[in-house]
Amino acid sequence: MDFNDSPEEAQFREQVRAWLQTHAQPKERRDQRFGEGLDESAYLSAARAWQAKKAAAGYAAIPWPRAMGGLGGTPAMQVVYDQEESNYLVPAHVFEVSLGTALPTVAMWGSDEQKQRYLALALSGQDIWCQLFSEPAAGSDIGNVRTRAERTDSGWLVNGQKVWTSGAHNAAYGILLARTNWDQPKTKGLSMFVVDMTSPGIDVRPIHQASGDKHFNEVFFTDVQLPADALLGPENQGWKVMMSTLMQERFSLGEHFSGGLYRDLILLAQQATFNNRPAIDSERVRDGIVDNYLADFGIELIVRRGMSAISKGESPGPEMALVKLVGARAMQTGGTLARELAGGQGLLSAEDLGSQWHLPFLLWISAPGARIAGGTDEIQRNTIAERVLGLPGEIRTDRDVPFKDL
Ligand SMILES: Cc1cc2nc3c(=O)[nH]c(=O)nc-3n(C[C@H](O)[C@H](O)[C@H](O)COP(=O)(O)OP(=O)(O)OC[C@H]3O[C@@H](n4cnc5c(N)ncnc54)[C@H](O)[C@@H]3O)c2cc1C
Numbered sequence: 001m002d003f004n005d006s007p008e009e010a011q012f013r014e015q016v017r018a019w020l021q022t023h024a025q026p027k028e029r030r031d032q033r034f035g036e037g038l039d040e041s042a043y044l045s046a047a048r049a050w051q052a053k054k055a056a057a058g059y060a061a062i063p064w065p066r067a068m069g070g071l072g073g074t075p076a077m078q079v080v081y082d083q084e085e086s087n088y089l090v091p092a093h094v095f096e097v098s099l100g101t102a103l104p105t106v107a108m109w110g111s112d113e114q115k116q117r118y119l120a121l122a123l124s125g126q127d128i129w130c131q132l133f134s135e136p137a138a139g140s141d142i143g144n145v146r147t148r149a150e151r152t153d154s155g156w157l158v159n160g161q162k163v164w165t166s167g168a169h170n171a172a173y174g175i176l177l178a179r180t181n182w183d184q185p186k187t188k189g190l191s192m193f194v195v196d197m198t199s200p201g202i203d204v205r206p207i208h209q210a211s212g213d214k215h216f217n218e219v220f221f222t223d224v225q226l227p228a229d230a231l232l233g234p235e236n237q238g239w240k241v242m243m244s245t246l247m248q249e250r251f252s253l254g255e256h257f258s259g260g261l262y263r264d265l266i267l268l269a270q271q272a273t274f275n276n277r278p279a280i281d282s283e284r285v286r287d288g289i290v291d292n293y294l295a296d297f298g299i300e301l302i303v304r305r306g307m308s309a310i311s312k313g314e315s316p317g318p319e320m321a322l323v324k325l326v327g328a329r330a331m332q333t334g335g336t337l338a339r340e341l342a343g344g345q346g347l348l349s350a351e352d353l354g355s356q357w358h359l360p361f362l363l364w365i366s367a368p369g370a371r372i373a374g375g376t377d378e379i380q381r382n383t384i385a386e387r388v389l390g391l392p393g394e395i396r397t398d399r400d401v402p403f404k405d406l
Contacts, residue, residue, distance in 0.1 A: 003304045005080070006311060012077050016059070016084045023053060024088040030260070031359035034089045044170060047094035051125030060123040061099060068107060068115060069123040076311040097166055098122050102129035102175050105245045106194070109233035114194065118173065130171035132162045132195065132219060133242065139164075140379050142177070142242070143186035147221060149178035149193060156193065156226040158201075161218065168204045168217040171197050175245070181236050182404040189403055190238030193230045200224070211365050246374075259327075261334040262293040264360050265341075271356075272341040279341055288337040295330035299323050318387035325380040328370040335364025 005013060035043045054060045055069065062078040064070025071077070103122050106114060121127045138144035147160025158178060168174065174195045181189030197204070201224035206214040233241040266289060272279040279285050302323050306316035338360030339346040345353060350361040371377050385391040398406055 003308060006076075009076055009080055009311065012073070013080050013084060016081050019057060019059070020084055020088050023057075024050075024085075024090050027087055027089050029355060031264075031355065031362075032089060034091045043091060044094060047091035048125035050090050051095055051123075055124040061103070064107060069120050074311075074313070076307065079307055079310060094128065094167070094170075095122075095125070097131050098127070098129040101131055101245045102173075105175055105192070105241060106232065108244055109192070109241050110194075111229070113229065114232065118194070122173075127172040128167060128170050130165050130168040130174040130197070131245070132165055132168070132174045132176040133245075134164045135161060136163055140376055143190070143239070145177050145179055145190060147176070147178045149176075149180050149191060149226070151180075152225070154225070155228040156230060158193075158195075158221045158224040158226060160221050162221075163218050164207075164216045165204075165219050166216045168197065168219050169206050169214070173197060174219075175232060177238050177242055179403065180238075183402050184236065185400050186398060186403050186406065187239040189236055190242070191235050192232040192238040192241040193226055194232050195224070195226065195230065199226070259331070259359070259363065260296060261330065261360060261363060262289050262296055264356065265289045265292060265334060265337060267356060268338055268341045268360065272343065285337065285341070288333065292330055292334040292337070295326050299327050299330075318383055321375075321380040321383040321388070324370070324374065325377055325384070328367055329377070331363040331370060332367035335360050335367055339364060 035046060038046070051060065058066075058071040059081055061068070061070040062073040062081055063075045064072070066072045099122075103119060106118055110118070118127070122129060133142060133145070135145055135147060137146065147158065147162065149156045149158045158176070160178065162168075162176075165174070174197055176193045176195045177190055178193060179189055180191040183189065195202070201222045203220040203222070205218045205220070207216055207218060208214055209216075266280070269280040269282075269285050269289065270278070274282045274285065299322075302319060306320050306323075309316045338357065342348070342353060342357065350357040353361075375383070382394060386393050
């Protein structure tokens with residue numbers, strides 16, 4: 001295992017640094033975010049412009065072949081780019097689903113015609129994509145999908161409902177998991193489709209979150225007609241197509257959690273008081289900070305292990321599930337400690353308290369979602385139990401039963 005850049009990676013890092021220095025503004029503080037105060041449409045425009053710039057320089061999808069709009073680089077070079085870009089004030093997250101999961105799925109499973117039609121426009125920031133998998137009764141158990149796609153003379157007719165669809169309100173296209181065969185067992189009768197989100201019969205309803213954001217949506221499909229060439233990958237092989245998407249998601253989500261929150265907590269504990277004494281003198285506060293540091297250190301090592309595998313052209317192992325499991329919980333316990341350190345003022349927003357509270361409060365409010373998105377804590381535990389520790393698998397009684405009989 002080698003945690004250092006290879007000579008090629010080091011050279012690429014220099015090249016990326018030089019490009020970023022010319023095209024973006026470095027962050028002055030670690031918690032500084034692009035576009036504070038911008039409304040959603042201005043933020044979207046800035047994100048599209050930044051994406052177009054990256055695409056022109058070949059940095060939009062580094063490991064993809066040049067013919068597909070990439071740089072023909074390695075996955076490790078993508079990690080190097082992402083690490084360097086995180087030091088700059090650039091719009092983040094708008095293309096996370098597009099580039100992190102939807103487009104890699106199109107690139108992997110799409111026909112030549114589909115790749116030609118969709119990839120370049122999405123890479124250059126014109127089209128945003130969403131991922132239409134989860135339903136009210138199909139989340140962790142995604143094989144329960146009930147949205148129905150029936151063959152017609154001209155293509156497919158879709159009816160059903162999706163939920164928690166991130167960014168659907170801004171998306172031009174989505175990848176949709178739907179049931180095409182009800183006589184097959186749950187994971188066997190699914191197919192993946194490309195959906196034009198402006199198709200008649202699609203109703204996108206934003207979900208208002210406690211944080212004030214409207215990040216995700218319910219999406220209703222009523223007699224939506226899809227053309228025959230909307231199928232992505234083979235008919236009834238949607239499970240296989242989806243698993244390739246989720247493997248991408250697991251690793252891209254894992255990159256967010258190694259945050260160094262303990263450093264913020266030390267600074268805050270030095271300023272705050274508990275019972276008229278400096279909070280840093282409290283054993284409970286010190287324990288909380290050390291727990292956060294240990295979680296962070298463990299995550300860092302596992303992420304580096306994953307990167308080392310990528311650097312050697314291998315896939316990161318199932319132990320990557322620990323990154324999200326431990327990281328999201330550390331976000332929540334560390335964020336809660338920061339709220340306690342703020343005392344009565346903890347009810348105020350980070351904007352009212354000052355910039356040093358920004359990151360801990362942001363992590364605190366994002367943590368519950370992070371513990372669910374991309375596989376809940378319990379599902380990560382199942383993965384670790386079965387695939388890392390080799391414990392017996394969960395009992396699955398519905399595996400071979402036709403879906404219509406479940
Ligand atoms: C921020 C965010 C963004 C999201 N974005 C998208 C998106 O863009 N597209 C999309 O399709 N979906 C998206 N989702 C949905 C997400 O994939 C699901 O919420 C997640 O898979 C869990 O499904 P669920 O909400 O139906 O909960 P359920 O699966 O109903 O789980 C409920 C509870 O039961 C537990 N549980 C379930 N099964 C087991 C088991 N086998 N063993 C032990 N415990 C179990 C769970 O851990 C959980 O505590 C997003 C979610 C969040 C929070």
